Amino acid sequence: MEAGPRRDPDPDPAHRNGPGQHQDQLEAQQQALVEHLKERGFLRTARIEAAFRAVPRHLFLPGVPSEEVYRDQVIPLKIVDGVCISSSSQPAIMAIMLEQLGLEPGQRVLEIGAASGYNAALMAHILGESGTIVTIDIDEDLVEGARAHLEAAGYRQVHVICGDGAQGYPPAAPYDRIILTVAAGDIATPWYEQLKPDGRLLLPLVLRDAQFSVALERRDDHLESVSVRFCAFMMLRGPFAEAGGIFALGPRTEASPALQLRLNNYQPVDVTALYRDLAGPWYDLPSGVLASLHEVHYGFNSWLSQQEPTACSLVAQREHPALTELPWLFKVAGLEARATIGIVADNHVALLALPPGWRVPASGASQSGQVACEIMVRCFGGAEYLARRLLSLLRSWDTAGRPASWLLMPGDDRLRLRVYPLHVPCPEKPTPERLIFTRRWSRLVIERQA
Incomplete structure (x- = not known):
């Protein structure tokens, strides 16, 4: 133990x-x-x-x-x-x-x-x-x-x-x-x-x-x-630990929680209600968008963070019997962790999911993420309006030519950050090269330099 x-x-x-x-x-x-x-x-x-x-x-x-x-x-x-x-x-x-x-x-x-x-x-x-x-x-x-x-x-x-x-x-x-x-x-x-x-x-x-x-x-x-x-x-x-928009969902032990909900921008969350949705009935909406997990991870993920204040990710730090039906898209390299992305509002969440029965091919890790499949949107707790919002965002990204991402893997030597306490006015505005996240006590300005 x-x-x-x-x-x-x-x-x-x-x-x-x-x-x-x-x-x-x-x-x-x-x-x-x-x-x-x-x-x-x-x-x-x-x-x-x-x-x-x-x-x-x-x-x-x-x-x-x-x-x-x-x-x-x-x-x-x-x-x-x-x-x-x-x-x-x-x-x-x-x-x-x-x-x-x-x-x-x-x-x-x-x-x-x-x-x-x-x-x-x-x-x-x-x-x-x-x-x-x-x-x-x-x-x-x-x-x-x-x-x-x-x-x-x-x-x-x-x-x-x-x-x-x-x-x-x-x-x-x-x-x-x-x-x-x-x-x-x-x-x-x-x-x-x-x-x-x-x-x-x-x-x-x-x-x-x-x-x-x-x-x-x-x-x-x-x-x-x-x-x-x-x-x-x-x-x-x-x-x-939860003050910056990182929330523990589900039963806790002294250890790290089984699930972490990570928000771009801080908002109060009823973790009990949200976990009840995740553990309850769900259904998937087909998107018609064929994409590889690599494209979703490094393209849509960051595009979503620029376009949608309610963007979120859900991360599991270990296997858990209650989590078997959750829609894991990514395995975090080097860690016993899996993740997917979506949006959260009104104590409901919608998440991207894989097609029924689809599994990452058994080929090399460097190639398996390049295999395309139809990306699904999973609706929890009957909040279809939220799932359809995520569906619309996914299709908009596809229609826009699947803009490339820089946020997740920009080359750390090119990143610059500024942190403003919330009581200090932030003089900067979001741009394609600048993201602004609002946390509970700070605004984080993340910028890529040429």
């Missing part, structure tokens, strides 16, 4: 007794990982490279074989009901985000998402003894584990707090840097308030079905990106 970090940094006492063959092996594996990250261009700054060379990751992942610890891979930390809800991130994305963060010795940093404590240790090494780090996590067992790991590695100056990261940590504010190692769909007001005027906020930001690690700095009355990179993180948990 659940696996969490252990207190003992190494269960074999012989491995803790000074230099020796085992220690030499660990050192060699650690340095090989650093060389791998350098060769791939993820480590560019000397201070960050030195931190990866100095901080032993295996002390933060007790019980995990060292050959796995020092691979460039994600390591699960906590699993509940078969779902991983906390992990030690892939070293490559940790290096990318530390480069984005731009740490300087002596700074004050807030990390939201303590996990194993390894990332906090890397930052502590970069900041030096004059720096201050507060790292916060929502689960007490993870907090206890991170404290034990940090102490074992000699980074006792890191303050590990149990709490809701959406609230930040006011006692140590303001911060030069705030970093999230979990994804969010909005910018929480406390993060604005606790960031210094010349500070930097770095977070994995959910933009529809994609995530981008975005480094933001203040520009007068708003935040503006200085770096954007593609990423994939687990979602922030706690009450704020």
